[in-house]
Amino acid sequence: MSSSTSLFEVRNLEKHYPINRGLFNTEVGRVRAVDGISFSVERGETIGIVGESGCGKSTAATSMIRLEEPTAGEIDFRGEDITEYDEKELRRFRREVQMIFQDPDSSFNPRMNIGNAVAEPLIVQGFDDEQRRRAIVGDLLERVGLSADDMNRFPHEFSGGQKQRIALARALAVNPSLLVADEPVSALDVSIQSEVLRLIDRFQDELGLAVVVISHDLGVVQEICDRVAVMYLGEFVEVGPTEELFTDPQHPYTRALLSAIPTPDPTERGLGVELTGDVPEPSDPPSGCRFHTRCPEVIPPEGIDLAQDTWRSVLHLRKQVIADQVDLESIAEVGAIEAGDEFGSMDEVEAEDIDNDRLIGWVRQEYELPNQLGDTSAEQTLSQALEELVSGQQEAAAETLTERFETVCERQDPETRSLSPDHRVACHLTDDSVVGSTDSENEYRRQLSSPE
Ligand code: SF4
Numbered sequence: 001m002s003s004s005t006s007l008f009e010v011r012n013l014e015k016h017y018p019i020n021r022g023l024f025n026t027e028v029g030r031v032r033a034v035d036g037i038s039f040s041v042e043r044g045e046t047i048g049i050v051g052e053s054g055c056g057k058s059t060a061a062t063s064m065i066r067l068e069e070p071t072a073g074e075i076d077f078r079g080e081d082i083t084e085y086d087e088k089e090l091r092r093f094r095r096e097v098q099m100i101f102q103d104p105d106s107s108f109n110p111r112m113n114i115g116n117a118v119a120e121p122l123i124v125q126g127f128d129d130e131q132r133r134r135a136i137v138g139d140l141l142e143r144v145g146l147s148a149d150d151m152n153r154f155p156h157e158f159s160g161g162q163k164q165r166i167a168l169a170r171a172l173a174v175n176p177s178l179l180v181a182d183e184p185v186s187a188l189d190v191s192i193q194s195e196v197l198r199l200i201d202r203f204q205d206e207l208g209l210a211v212v213v214i215s216h217d218l219g220v221v222q223e224i225c226d227r228v229a230v231m232y233l234g235e236f237v238e239v240g241p242t243e244e245l246f247t248d249p250q251h252p253y254t255r256a257l258l259s260a261i262p263t264p265d266p267t268e269r270g271l272g273v274e275l276t277g278d279v280p281e282p283s284d285p286p287s288g289c290r291f292h293t294r295c296p297e298v299i300p301p302e303g304i305d306l307a308q309d310t311w312r313s314v315l316h317l318r319k320q321v322i323a324d325q326v327d328l329e330s331i332a333e334v335g336a337i338e339a340g341d342e343f344g345s346m347d348e349v350e351a352e353d354i355d356n357d358r359l360i361g362w363v364r365q366e367y368e369l370p371n372q373l374g375d376t377s378a379e380q381t382l383s384q385a386l387e388e389l390v391s392g393q394q395e396a397a398a399e400t401l402t403e404r405f406e407t408v409c410e411r412q413d414p415e416t417r418s419l420s421p422d423h424r425v426a427c428h429l430t431d432d433s434v435v436g437s438t439d440s441e442n443e444y445r446r447q448l449s450s451p452e
Contacts, residue, residue, distance in 0.1 A: 050220030115151025335362030
């Protein structure tokens with residue numbers, strides 16, 4: 001028995017999938033789909049879990065109710081750890097917790113009429129009074145905005161929005177305490193998304209349901225959630241009350257997601273940042289802060305004073321040099337052609353024996369780096385690394401760049417810090433012991449927190 005007073009509480013939940021290879025099926029790695037998330041839901045509360053596709057949120061949903069067995073962690077429901085439940089106890093738990101999915105079509109047997117589909121959970125739970133069952137089903141259909149007469153019709157006779165309403169009626173048939181809704185409206189037309197969300201909200205109010213909504217869409221969670229957990233690559237990076245998180249987001253990933261919500265005035269929200277690239281593979285998450293390979297606000301090392309976009313370009317170049325992915329031949333070819341040189345083929349470009357200074361200029365152009373960085377010490381390092389690179393010393397160039405430009409964000413995993421009892425975030429920018437130790441870092445943080 002746990003001391004938790006929440007209806008549902010998840011602590012350090014993990015779901016890893018082993019990667020096995022070879023004759024003996026040896027484990028060579030792990031896909032860390034969910035990697036230590038914690039949250040709680042109270043009765044009558046709606047919490048949203050948001051993140052891009054591939055961040056692990058759907059796996060979190062199925063693992064937290066043991067549709068998939070978690071790898072590690074504790075999950076308390078009414079103060080009992082459900083990871084310890086046997087089959088009989090799990091059946092009882094499943095009556096209390098219902099799930100609705102993104103695609104209502106996949107939830108229904110096309111040959112079973114709607115009345116029987118909605119009654120199914122009642123039958124599974126041993127409710128065998130048929131007349132009473134029909135009365136309950138008729139009432140539920142009416143409560144979700146359909147008619148009791150619809151019970152003899154089949155799934156194909158209903159629209160997507162109506163099917164999601166029927167899925168909701170079926171989930172509510174056994175009077176659950178917790179509803180887990182995985183992308184409940186993303187397959188629906190925008191015009192009917194709000195109707196379904198309002199319906200979930202109404203039942204949450206009327207029945208005192210606890211609801212967990214999984215969505216890639218911050219607009220959806222803003223509409224119905226009391227609190228939001230932002231998930232990136234298997235971890236929660238920020239958890240807070242919806243209003244606070246929308247008006248004063250503390251994590252760069254949250255800021256980037258908010259910036260992506262379309263508004264009539266694009267300057268209205270956040271830093272106007274755009275996320276580039278995909279979520280990295282959860283089998284090989286980046287070191288330190290997992291978001292550092294895409295973070296628009298990644299922290300420069302002490303003493304480096306560059307504009308954020310120039311700093312991002314330096315980081316991008318460094319990453320490509322380390323991976324030996326700077327294609328000097330193509331850069332030279334494009335550079336020479338753009339400069340108006342009369343080359344017909346790569347052989348001719350090579351034969352022309354382009355001097356290093358020209359090539360360095362084209363590399364800077366390719367990586368959107370100015371001819372001179374504003375910061376003298378950064379410029380010295382970059383110039384040295386570029387000289388090494390174009391002279392064929394890729395490893396030396398990688399070392400030079402790493403020695404000076406390695407950021408705390410890739411070295412150190414940020415601790416999750418509580419900003420208030422309800423609001424927690426995992427980012428070095430909120431940690432005075434990491435940021436703020438020097439004047440330039442203080443200034444950097446000041447600029448980020450007050451975008452003009
Ligand atoms: S720790 Fe660094 S990389 Fe991670 S979110 Fe914060 S600023 Fe960005």
